[in-house]
Amino acid sequence: MKKIRFYKSIHVKIVIIYVLLILIAMQVIGVYFTRQLEDQLVENFNTTLEERAELVAYNVEQEMIRDEDEVERSLRARIDELLTQLFNMDHADVQVIDQNQVVVTATNPDQQIFVGQRVTDTRVKRALASTDSEEDILRKTTTGHRTRVLAVPIISEDQTIGAVYIEASMEEIYDQMQDINQILFTGTFIALLLTAALGIFLSRTITRPIVDMKKQAVVMGEGDFSRNVRVYGHDEIGQLAATFNELTNKLQDAHATTEGERRKLSSVLTHMTDGVVATDKNGKIILMNRRAEEMLNQTQEEAINSEIMKLLNLDKFMKLDDLYGMIDPILLDFDIEHEETILEAHFSVIEKETGEENGIIAVLHDVTEQERIEEERREFVANVSHELRTPLTSMKSYLEALEDGALENPEVAPHFIQVTSNETERMIRLVNDLLQLSKMDSKDYQMVMASMNATTFVNHVIDRFEMATKNQEIQFKRKIPDRAIPVMGDRDKLTQLLDNIISNAIKYSPEGGTITCTLKPEKDRVVISVKDEGVGIPKDNIPHVFDRFYRVDKARSRNLGGTGLGLAIAKEIVNAHAGHIWVSSEWGRGTTFSFTLPYDEVEGDGS
Secondary structure (H helix, E strand, O other): OOOOHEEEEHHHHHHHHHHHHHHHOOOOOOOHHHHHHHHHHHHHHHHHHEEEEEHHHHHHHHHHOOOHHHHHOHHHHHHHHHHHHHHOOOOOEEEEOOOOEEEEEEOOOOHHOOOOOOOHHHHHHHHHHOOOEEEEEOOOOOOOOOEEEEEEOOOOOOEEEEEEEEEEEEEEEEEHHHHHHHHHHHHHHHHHHHHHHHHHHHHHHHHHHHHHHHHHHHHHHHHOOOHHHHHHHOHHHHHHHHHHHHHHHHHHHHHHHHHHHHHHHHHHHHHHHOOEEEEOOOEEEEEEOOHHHHHHOOOOOOOOOOEHHHOOOOOOOOHHHHHHOOOOOOEEEEEEOEEEEEEEEEEEEEEEOOOOEEEEEEEEEEHHHHHHHHHHHHHHHHHHHHHHHHHHHHHHHHHHHHHHHHHHOOHHHHHHHHHHHHHHHHHHHHHHHHHHHHHOOOOOOOOEEEEEEEHHHHHHHHHHHHOEEEEEEEEEEOOOOOOEEEEEEHHHHHHHHHHHHHHHHHHHHOOOOOOEEEEEEEOOEEEEEEOOOOOOOOHHHHHOOOOOOOOOOOHHHHHHHOOOOOOHHHHHHHHHHHOEEEEEEEEOOEEEEEEEEEHHHHHHHHO
C-alpha cells in the first residue's frame, strides 16, 4: 500500500484544526480586548486631561481677575505655581495665553522662549473666539510621539480673557498597549504549543485504532487472517474494531472455503485433457488452463484481457453474440509451430443468479489425430477399393471373354488364363500386405528380436538378388565393411524391408544400371543405403513416398505388379526397430533409400 505523506496524515489534520481553532479564538479575543482596552485608556486619558484643563482654566481665571495690588507676586509667578500644583501629568506641556494671544507662561523649558510672544495657532484663536474647546491628536515632529492637543478658553463673566493650551503625549498609552499585545502574543504562542501537544495526544488516541485496522486490512489483503485488531475502548471506534475482528473471522472462514474450492477447480482444470477458456461478458479472456495454453501456443498471461474471437480466429466470420447462442461445436483449424492442429470447441454461457449472461466458457478438444485417422481411413478405403476393383474388373473382363467362347480358342485362351492368374496373384499380394499392415498397426504385434551380423545379412540379400537379376544386366556395387557389425533386429522382417527397397531399385533401374548398396557404421547406429540410377522422384512427391497406396508413377507401378504398400510396410518395420528411414532423390539422376538400425549393445560390448 502506498505510504501516506506526512502533510496528508490525519494526525496533522487534527493538530492543524485544533491549532487553527485556538489561533482564531485568541485572535478574536485579542483584537476585541485590545481594541476595547485602547478605547477605554484613550477615553480615560481624554477625560482626565479635559478635567485638569478645566481646573487649570478656572484657577488661572481666578488669578487673572485678581487685582494686582492685592498680591505681591506677578501673574506669571502665580500661574507657574498654580500649574505646578494642579497639572502634574507626565509628558504634558501647558501654555497660558491671555486674550491678546500673548503667551503668559509655559511649563516646558523649551517653550519659555515664546513667553511674551503672540501665538498663531488656530486652536488658540478658536478657543479665544468662543467657549468651545478645540482638541486634536498630532505626531510631534521632534520626538515622533502621538500627542493630544487641547485648547480651553478661560472665561470670566461670559468673556474670554485667555486660553489654556495643552500638549499631552499619548505614547504611554500605546506603550502599555504594546506590552499588552506582547503578553497576548506570548500567551497565544504558549496556548498553540499546548494545543498542538494536546492535539497530537488526542489524534493518537483516535487514529491509533484506525492505523491498527489499516494494518489489519493490509494483512488481510495478503491473505493472512490470523491477526486481530486491538480494542482500546467501548466507544464508537472500539465497536468498529470489534466489528472488524468479527469480519476478519468470517472472511477467514469464507476464504478457507473459497481457497479449497479454488484448489479443487485448479486441480481439475490443470489435469483436464481438454482446454478450457473463460471470458467475461465482453468476451475478454479471464482464465486459461494449461492444456488450452498448449493447444493455442499462448500463455495465460499473454491471453488475459484479449478477445476470445481473435484468440480462436472467429472474428472474421462471427460475432460475440453468435457464441452466446451457439449450441453445436465448431471445428477450428490452427497452424501451430508449422503443424496443422484441429480443435473442436464447445461453448457454454456463464449466467448470474438473475439469469443475466456474464461470460462464456469454451472447452477445446484436440481432434487433429482423429481427423487425420478419419481422413486416412477414408483414403485407405478408397485406395483399397480402387486397388481391388482394378484387378477384379480385369479378371471379370477376361473371364467373360473365356465364357463367351475364347476358352475354345487355343491361341487366346492360355493368354487370358495367364492374365487372370496374374491379377489373382496381385490381389493375393495386396491382401497379404494389408493383413501385414493391420498386424503391425495392432498394439499386440511383436517382433522376434535377436542379435545378427549386419554385414553378413546385407551381403546375403544382395547375393540373392544378383542371382535373380543376372539376365537383366543390372550391376550391384557394394560398400560394406569386412568386419562384423552386430545389430539387434527381426531377421525375417528386416529381410522383407531390404527386399522391398532393392526390389523397387531394380524395378526403376534402366538396363545396364548400377545399384549401390552401402553399410556405414556411425556413432550409435548403422546406416544401410540402396541407391539406383533410375529416373528419380520429383521433389514434391518425396514427402509422400512412404504413404500407403502412394505411387509416383501409378501406371508403371501397376504394370510392374506393385501394390503401393511396400514402402509403407518398410517404414513400419524400421519404426518397430527404433530406427529411421528416409529417401533422397534428384529427378533424372536416381534415388537413394536409407534406413538406420541400432547396435546390439551386448555384442558390441563384447567385441
